[in-house]
Amino acid sequence: MAKTIWVLVEIEDGRPARSSLEVLSKAAHLGRAEAIVLGSAAATVAPSLGEFGAEKVYVHADPTYDTYLTLPAVDTISDLLQRQQPDLLLFPTTYDVRDIAARLSARHNLGLITDATDLRYEGERLEVTVPWGGENVVVATHPYQGTGIVLTRPKAFSVERFEGRQAEIEQLSVTLRPESQQMKILDRVEVQSEGPALEDASIIVSGGRGLGKAENYHLVEELAAVLGGAPGATRAIVDAGWLPYSYQIGQTGKTVKPTLYIACGISGAIQHLAGMKGSKYIIAINKDEHAPIFSVADLGIVGDVLTILPQLTEEVKRRKAQL
Amino acid sequence: MKIFVCVKQIPDPNTVESKLDPATKRLVRTGVSLVLDPGDETTIAAAIKLRDSLGNSELTAISMGPASAQEALRRALAMGVDRAILISDPALAGSDVLGTARTLAAALKRESPDLIFCSTESTDGYTGMVPGAIAELLGLPQLTFAREITVEGSKAVIKRVTQTGYEVVESPLPAVVTIASGSFEAIYPTMKGIMSARKKPFSQLSLSDLGLEPSQVGEAGAREQILSIGKAEARAAGQIIKDEGNAAEIIADFLQRHQLL
Numbered sequence: 001m002a003k004t005i006w007v008l009v010e011i012e013d014g015r016p017a018r019s020s021l022e023v024l025s026k027a028a029h030l031g032r033a034e035a036i037v038l039g040s041a042a043a044t045v046a047p048s049l050g051e052f053g054a055e056k057v058y059v060h061a062d063p064t065y066d067t068y069l070t071l072p073a074v075d076t077i078s079d080l081l082q083r084q085q086p087d088l089l090l091f092p093t094t095y096d097v098r099d100i101a102a103r104l105s106a107r108h109n110l111g112l113i114t115d116a117t118d119l120r121y122e123g124e125r126l127e128v129t130v131p132w133g134g135e136n137v138v139v140a141t142h143p144y145q146g147t148g149i150v151l152t153r154p155k156a157f158s159v160e161r162f163e164g165r166q167a168e169i170e171q172l173s174v175t176l177r178p179e180s181q182q183m184k185i186l187d188r189v190e191v192q193s194e195g196p197a198l199e200d201a202s203i204i205v206s207g208g209r210g211l212g213k214a215e216n217y218h219l220v221e222e223l224a225a226v227l228g229g230a231p232g233a234t235r236a237i238v239d240a241g242w243l244p245y246s247y248q249i250g251q252t253g254k255t256v257k258p259t260l261y262i263a264c265g266i267s268g269a270i271q272h273l274a275g276m277k278g279s280k281y282i283i284a285i286n287k288d289e290h291a292p293i294f295s296v297a298d299l300g301i302v303g304d305v306l307t308i309l310p311q312l313t314e315e316v317k318r319r320k321a322q323l
Numbered sequence: 324m325k326i327f328v329c330v331k332q333i334p335d336p337n338t339v340e341s342k343l344d345p346a347t348k349r350l351v352r353t354g355v356s357l358v359l360d361p362g363d364e365t366t367i368a369a370a371i372k373l374r375d376s377l378g379n380s381e382l383t384a385i386s387m388g389p390a391s392a393q394e395a396l397r398r399a400l401a402m403g404v405d406r407a408i409l410i411s412d413p414a415l416a417g418s419d420v421l422g423t424a425r426t427l428a429a430a431l432k433r434e435s436p437d438l439i440f441c442s443t444e445s446t447d448g449y450t451g452m453v454p455g456a457i458a459e460l461l462g463l464p465q466l467t468f469a470r471e472i473t474v475e476g477s478k479a480v481i482k483r484v485t486q487t488g489y490e491v492v493e494s495p496l497p498a499v500v501t502i503a504s505g506s507f508e509a510i511y512p513t514m515k516g517i518m519s520a521r522k523k524p525f526s527q528l529s530l531s532d533l534g535l536e537p538s539q540v541g542e543a544g545a546r547e548q549i550l551s552i553g554k555a556e557a558r559a560a561g562q563i564i565k566d567e568g569n570a571a572e573i574i575a576d577f578l579q580r581h582q583l584l
Contacts, residue, residue, distance in 0.1 A: 069492060070455075070465065095485060099467050102455025105421060111546030112420050114450040127550065136343060137555045143548040182464040183494045186480070191488035199486075203583065227583075238504060239361060245470070245484045245503045251449050252504075260583050262574075269336060271449070277558055281581055283574060289563070296558045299577050303566025311571035319575055319584055 003031030003087040003121060008077070008097060009049060011041045018159065019092040021052045023152055025160040027090050028053025030121065034086065035167070038073055039065040050167035052159065060172040064181065070096065071180035074103045079174050081108060081147065088126065089149045090119075101149055111142035112149045115251065117156040126150075133270055154255040155278065191246070196230050198249065202259045203229030206249055206276070207237060210265020210286055210305055214242035219309040220264055226316045232256070234272050250275035265305040268293030285309075324380040324474070328370045328404065328440040329427055329457070330363040332388050332395035333447040348549040349417055350447070352389070359395040361509075362442035364402070368507040370440045371403045373472060381405050383434070387415060387426050393525075400520035401512035407523070412530040417542030424456030426540055429533040432461060438479065439499045443468055451501075458499040465499040466492055470506035 005027040009020040016037070027033035035054040037046050043061040050057075058080060065072050077089075077100070089104065091097045093114070105112040118129040125141055128150055132138045142148035198204065205227065207220040217237075224231040232254075233247040249256055251274035261279035266272060268284070268291055276282070277296050284297035285305050294300040301308065335356040342351040367384065374382045383406040384399035386392050396407040410430055418426065431439060439458075444451035458465035466472075469481035470489065474496070483490045484503045512520075530537060538544055564573060578584050 074459075095468055098451050099455045099465060102420075102452040103459040103465075105452065105546075106424060106456035106459035109421065109546065112450075112452055113547050114452060131555055132343065132552070135555055135557075136552055138343070138348075138552050139550045141548055141550055142546060144546065148546075183466060183492055183498075185490050186493050187491040188485070189488045189490070227578075235504065239365065241506075241508060245468075245506070246486070246488075248504075252444050252451070260578070260581075271336070271446070281577075281583070283577065285570070285574075289565075294563055295560050297563070298561035299574065300561065300563035301566055301570045301574065302563065303570050308566060308570045308574075312574055315571040315575045316578070316584065319579065323584060 004034060005031050005088045005090050006034050006036055006086045007054075008073070008089075008091050008100065009035045009037045009045070010094060010096065011037070011039055011045055014041050014044070016045050016049065016052070017092075017094070019094055019154055021159045022155070022157040023090055023092045024049065024052050024054060026152070026157040028160075028162060030090075030119070031087070034058065036077060036080070038076060039063070046167070046169050050165040051161055051163070053162045053165065054167040055165070057167045057169050058172050059169055060174055062176065064176050067185050068181045069183040069185060070099045070103065071182065072176050073100050074107070075177060075180050076172065076174045077104060078107055080172065085147055087147065089147065091149065091151050093151045093154055098151065101151055105149055108147070110147055110149050111144065112151070113140050113142070114151045116150050116152045119150060131274060155257055198230045198232055198247070198254050198256060201230035201256070203227045204232050204249070204256055204258045204260070204279070205229055205262045205264065206232035206234070206266060207264045208234040208266030208272075209236045209240075210267070211237070212306065216306060217242060219306070219313070223262070223309055223313045223316070226313055226320070229258070229260070234266055234269070236269070263293050263297070264309060266293050267291045268296070324377055324437045325434060326370055326374055326380055326382045326438045326440065327431060327434065327436045328363070328367055328382065328384050328399070329453070330367065330384050330386050330395055330399055331360045331445050332357050332386065332392040333360050333445060336361065336446050343552055345552055348552065352391070357391055357394065359398045360442065360446050362444070362446050362504050364509040365504055365507050366440050366442045366502040367399055367402050367404060368510045369472065369502045371510060372507065373438075373474065377474060383408060385427065385430060386410070387418070387423060396525065397520055398512065400523045400525070401516040402510045403516060405523060407525045408528060409525070410528045410533070414530050414537035414541045414543070417545060418540050419545040419547050420450055420452040420456055421546055422540040422544050424453050424460055426530075426533065426535065427453070428457045428460035429535055430528060431457065437497050438474070439463075439497070441499065441501050443501045443503055454499050454501045461499075463497055463499050464494045465501070466494050467501040468503045469500050470503045472500060
């Protein structure tokens with residue numbers, strides 16, 4: 001029998017989040033995909049989800065979900081889980097979904113596999129592919145009968161259209177508990193950055209500890225600016241407080257797949273490679289000729305970023321002026 | 324106020340590549356350099372800062388791990404944590420997210436904490452699931468990705484990092500709080516700190532101390548299982564050139580050749 005797979009669909013700017021649609025498309029290939037969509041925009045978003053693979057959409061358009069974190073969503077999905085036993089909760093890895101999945105796992109004793117880049121059913125058994133360390137890939141499963149949870153790595157799947165598919169819509173009638181409305185969002189602040197967002201940029205220039213000190217990061221920003229790209233960073237320099245978390249590329253930061261990735265003074269920790277090695281072209285500049293980053297680079301330059309970056313920025317400016 | 328920080332000892336991410344034992348499918352810990360998770364150093368710094376600002380508060384570091392994890396807790400004490408608890412038991416080997424959270428939650432429950440700090444995720448496993456699971460098991464709210472935290476009366480307010488900026492989030496206490504990496508300046512132990520750490524209270528707990536059964540944790544209780552370990556597809560390495568003053572030109576040529584200018 002076809003497996004039933006639930007996908008929690010998040011809403012961004014009134015539309016279904018791309019990361020949710022990626023996972024929904026994958027779910028539709030694995031079995032019967034059912035979406036859950038919560039919050040004030042849920043009713044308007046729900047009808048479009050059939051086209052992305054959903055056969056059914058559970059909707060609760062209560063604005064409470066918009067202003068409180070985690071628990072209202074956890075309660076609603078829990079309630080649904082008690083009435084029905086899907087085979088799998090297949091969720092995208094985002095800030096909020098991570099928190100929701102962790103609580104659902106603990107509340108219902110559901111096995112949790114994170115950072116999946118692929119999954120399939122071998123007969124009754126789910127087999128989940130998870131990259132592990134730099135060199136390995138493990139295949140994991142939930143060793144029991146019943147619902148499991150899998151969180152997927154961003155951009156592991158592409159969004160597909162299921163032309164003409166219309167999802168059945170079921171309105172949920174959940175009464176939200178007052179005790180779940182504990183973590184209240186008081187304010188939301190958008191920080192405007194110039195240039196393209198990291199996730200959307202086709203060119204990324206990224207810096208690591210090889211830059212020496214925070215004051216040298218402007219060299220990365222300047223090259224990114226002349227190339228029309230976005231500046232990024234490794235976990236090491238974010239940890240060191242040079243830059244905010246939003247710049248971090250890697251398994252725990254952002255996964256990026258630009259056309260060009262220029263790694264400046266980045267040794268290539270596994271965590272970082274996980275977030276960027278899907279880039280089409282990779283150029284690495286590093287002093288240490290044994291740095292692991294060179295193993296994934298199309299062009300590796302053994303040299304000092306502090307000398308090369310200003311020269312490269314000038315050279316790019318000069319050539320662009322001639323084009 | 325009773326503040327706790329959950330910490331973990333991991334293979335040093337700067338010197339070793341973590342490996343899995345093909346037979347046991349567990350992390351190889353022998354023969355590798357082990358350190359306090361770098362993210363935890365930031366989290367401890369955040370917890371110390373809050374403890375000091377509140378006054379009349381005690382900060383305890385807690386860890387689940389083998390005997391060697393004592394070292395990570397000693398470092399936390401040397402940084403300025405007041406007290407340490409290590410939960411160590413052979414039955415805990417092979418614990419998954421739920422087994423780990425269940426063990427830590429059982430130990431924390433005995434202490435009636437007001438605040439529990441965790442890192443957003445560990446630097447070895449990266450799942451980021453343990454804090455939320457602890458919160459659920461203790462019936463507490465969870466404030467995640469905090470880059471700032473203040474406590475007033477019985478409420479905590481955090482600035483929570485989001486994809487596009489931040490949110491200001493409020494929660495009643497007790498609560499679980501996770502700290503976003505890079506948000507706080509790490510504290511380096513001084514000689515004085517290292518000396519005084521030796522005299523600070525350090526307790527060790529086993530599974531039976533916590534009233535847990537071996538079947539609820541470790542490999543026996545795991546709800547996930549590794550079926551096989553294989554080699555990842557390698558990306559072919561390209562050309563590597565030593566800079567002889569012409570690197571900028573070589574890179575610019577590459578960009579032009581691939582129409583990236």
